[in-house]
Amino acid sequence: MSAIDDSRPIFLQIAELIESEIVAGTMAEEAQVPSTNEFAVYYRINPATAAKGVNLLVESGILYKKRGIGMFVATGARDQLLGKRRSAFAAQYIQPLAREARKLGIDAETLASMVRQSLAAESAEGSVR
Amino acid sequence: MAPTSAPAIEVRNLTKTYRDANALDGVSLALEENRIYGLLGRNGAGKTTLMSILAGQGYPTGGQVLIHGRNPYENDSTLARICFIRESQRYPDDFSPHQAFKAAALFFANWDQELAERLIEDFNLPTRRRIKKLSRGQLSAVGVIIGMAARAEVTVFDEPYLGLDAVARQIFYDRLVEDYALHPRTIVLSSHLIDEIANLLEHVVVIDKGRILLDEDADTLRGSAVAVTGNQDKVASFIDGYRVLHRDSLGSLASVTIQARLGATQRAMAAEIGLELSPVPLQQLVVRTTMSAQAEPHGDHYQEALK
Numbered sequence: 126m127s128a129i130d131d132s133r134p135i136f137l138q139i140a141e142l143i144e145s146e147i148v149a150g151t152m153a154e155e156a157q158v159p160s161t162n163e164f165a166v167y168y169r170i171n172p173a174t175a176a177k178g179v180n181l182l183v184e185s186g187i188l189y190k191k192r193g194i195g196m197f198v199a200t201g202a203r204d205q206l207l208g209k210r211r212s213a214f215a216a217q218y219i220q221p222l223a224r225e226a227r228k229l230g231i232d233a234e235t236l237a238s239m240v241r242q243s244l245a246a247e248s249a250e251g252s253v254r
Numbered sequence: 255m256a257p258t259s260a261p262a263i264e265v266r267n268l269t270k271t272y273r274d275a276n277a278l279d280g281v282s283l284a285l286e287e288n289r290i291y292g293l294l295g296r297n298g299a300g301k302t303t304l305m306s307i308l309a310g311q312g313y314p315t316g317g318q319v320l321i322h323g324r325n326p327y328e329n330d331s332t333l334a335r336i337c338f339i340r341e342s343q344r345y346p347d348d349f350s351p352h353q354a355f356k357a358a359a360l361f362f363a364n365w366d367q368e369l370a371e372r373l374i375e376d377f378n379l380p381t382r383r384r385i386k387k388l389s390r391g392q393l394s395a396v397g398v399i400i401g402m403a404a405r406a407e408v409t410v411f412d413e414p415y416l417g418l419d420a421v422a423r424q425i426f427y428d429r430l431v432e433d434y435a436l437h438p439r440t441i442v443l444s445s446h447l448i449d450e451i452a453n454l455l456e457h458v459v460v461i462d463k464g465r466i467l468l469d470e471d472a473d474t475l476r477g478s479a480v481a482v483t484g485n486q487d488k489v490a491s492f493i494d495g496y497r498v499l500h501r502d503s504l505g506s507l508a509s510v511t512i513q514a515r516l517g518a519t520q521r522a523m524a525a526e527i528g529l530e531l532s533p534v535p536l537q538q539l540v541v542r543t544t545m546s547a548q549a550e551p552h553g554d555h556y557q558e559a560l561k
Contacts, residue, residue, distance in 0.1 A: 131452045132533030134473040162435035169427060170453045171290055172435045174473060216518070224525060 129168050139164060139178025144187065147198055148206050158188060158196045260323040262287040262408055262440040263308050268317035270303050270464075277303040278314065279464035287407075288438035292455040292472070294448060294540050300464040301444045302341065302412055308442060309338035309410045321408065337362060337406035339397040341413040345385045351396050352381040355403070362404035369433065370403035376425045390417030398426050402433060410442045423447070427454060448537035460540055467547050472536065479539055480516055483509040484529035492529055499542040511542055 129138055146152040161179055165172035179196060182188040187202045226236045261284040270278040277300045285291055285308070295301050306312035307319060310326030310333050319326060326332045345354050351374075359365040374381055377395040380388075385396065394417050401411055415423050431454060434441065445451050458475060460468035468475070479499060482489050486508035496512035503509070511534055516524070524531050534542070 129453060130533075130535075131449065131537070132476060132535040134476045135453060136473055165435050166428075166432050168453070169431055171456045171472075172431070172438075173289065173456050174453075177473070216522075220522075221525070228528075 129170060135170055135174045136177035136181065139168070139170070139175055140181045143178070143182055144206050147187065147202050148210065150203070152198050154198045154200050154202055156198055157194070158198060160195060260320070261285055262322060264320045264323075265304075265307065265314075266318045268304070268307060268314045268319070270300075270307070270312075271315045276464050278307075278317075281317070281461070281464070281466055283308075283459065283466065283469065285408075285440055285442065286457075287440055289456045290434065290441045290443065290454055292448070292451060292458045293442055293444040293461065294446075294458060295444075295461040295467075296544060299461045301461055303464075304461060305410050305412050305442060305444060306338065306340075309336050309408070311338055334361065334363065335406055336408040336410070337401055337404040338410040339401040339412065339414055341416060343393075343397045345396070347384075347386055349385050350382050351379055351385060351388070351392075351399075354385065354396060354400065355381070358400045358404060362406055364405035364407075366403050366405055369405075370399055373399045373402060373429060376429065377422060391419065391422060392417075394418050395422065402429060405433075405437055405439065408440045408442075412444050413446065414443075415445065415447065423450060427451065430454065448540055449535070452536040458536070458540070460543060462544050462547055468540070468543055475539055476536060477533065478515060479511055479513050479534040479542070481509055481511045481532045481534055482524065482529055483507070483532065484527075488527050488529055492524060492527070499539075499546050511538075 128142060129135060143152065143158065147154075152158060158179070159167070161176040162172055164170070164175040164179070168175070179188065183190060183196070186199055187205065188196045189199050190196055223236070231239075263285040264283070266282050268278050268281040269276065279300075281300075281304060293301050293305065303312065307314050310319070310321055313327070321329075321332050321336065324332055326336075349357075355370055359367060359370075373379075373395075377392075377399070379392055379395050379399070385393065388396070394414060398411075398414050398418075401409055401414065415426065418426065427450065430441075443451060443455070452472070455472045458468060458470055458472050459466065482493055484507070486503060486506050489508040489510055493510050493512050496514045498510055498512055500511040501508065516531065521531060
């Protein structure tokens with residue numbers, strides 16, 4: 126549960142954690158999300174910081190507020206987040222991968238076949254489940 | 255009473271002189287209502303002196319103290335809204351914790367007996383034993399219980415954890431977040447165990463040699479510095495122009511902590527030339543800031559450089 130680390134702004138981490146839950150489907154669209162106090166107690170962080178993270182997602186339209194009831198996941202939130210993550214995918218995963226491959230002398234063809242193998246193993250595992 | 259936007263506690267240009275030593279040297283601070291503050295600094299930096307003045311229990315040599323906009327020394331009603339738990343809090347010698355809690359319940363208007371009892375159980379505190387006979391940790395537990403159950407509008411804890419083991423400290427932090435979430439108040443916490451309390455803090459004040467080094471939102475501080483590691487020549491060219499907080503080297507490998515918020519372009523550039531960037535935890539940031547201030551006592555402060 127030490128998902129929070131102390132070297133990056135915590136409100137950003139809270140926003141990312143909620144986003145990940147939405148992408149994974151554990152927080153469904155139109156479902157209520159925990160209150161900021163619940164987040165604070167669960168992650169042992171300052172409630173104001175938790176609120177700041179939640180508000181970030183309200184501003185970007187991922188969550189919306191029902192007055193007097195609480196926060197809910199917006200319809201379309203998952204698609205919006207998937208789009209955002211896909212566009213960050215290259216910078217976040219492909220570029221470091223390419224850099225490391227070059228450092229180790231792995232050529233493009235070998236790298237591509239390694240990726241294909243890994244994808245095949247991944248989908249085989251998925252079909253067993 | 256009309257709601258007021260005045261800070262819970264405000265001090266202006268505080269000085270405190272003990273004989274020939276300056277414990278506080280021109281300290282100005284405003285603590286907002288319903289926030290958790292961390293007061294951090296080395297031993298002898300002036301933390302306890304500042305806390306006792308903030309709590310209206312110590313007199314400054316010079317400067318001004320306003321608690322809820324009023325002078326605390328002329329207002330009994332103000333003092334009853336403040337709870338200050340000292341590092342070595344004294345109680346009457348033949349008191350038991352039970353009696354100390356009863357006295358606190360009379361003094362603090364918002365006292366919550368249920369919370370006190372829950373904490374007594376959490377800490378496994380023998381309430382009928384004389385306080386003189388308690389262990390260091392049990393004595394600290396008495397202070398923590400009073401400080402929390404008092405639910406004072408301003409609560410000041412000066413290193414409340416002495417002698418408490420890791421489990422008891424975790425109980426303290428957990429209960430503090432839970433209770434603060436339901437009953438917000440202004441809390442000032444001093445601690446050397448910065449890692450343990452960092453996530454609870456909304457705002458950080460670092461004091462050194464009686465002066466404020468840092469007075470900043472905790473999340474603003476996080477991410478305000480980065481450690482750059484790699485070949486020393488490449489590191490040197492990359493960090494050119496940034497304020498250096500710390501240097502380490504190992505052969506031709508260098509690791510330099512700089513004060514910088516790097517954008518995506520700069521991060522990509524660092525990765526391109528093989529430099530590793532790592533975030534700096536709050537505790538490291540406080541330590542580095544204090545050390546670099548001590549190395550250059552007349553240099554500009556991190557605080558000013560942040561702006």
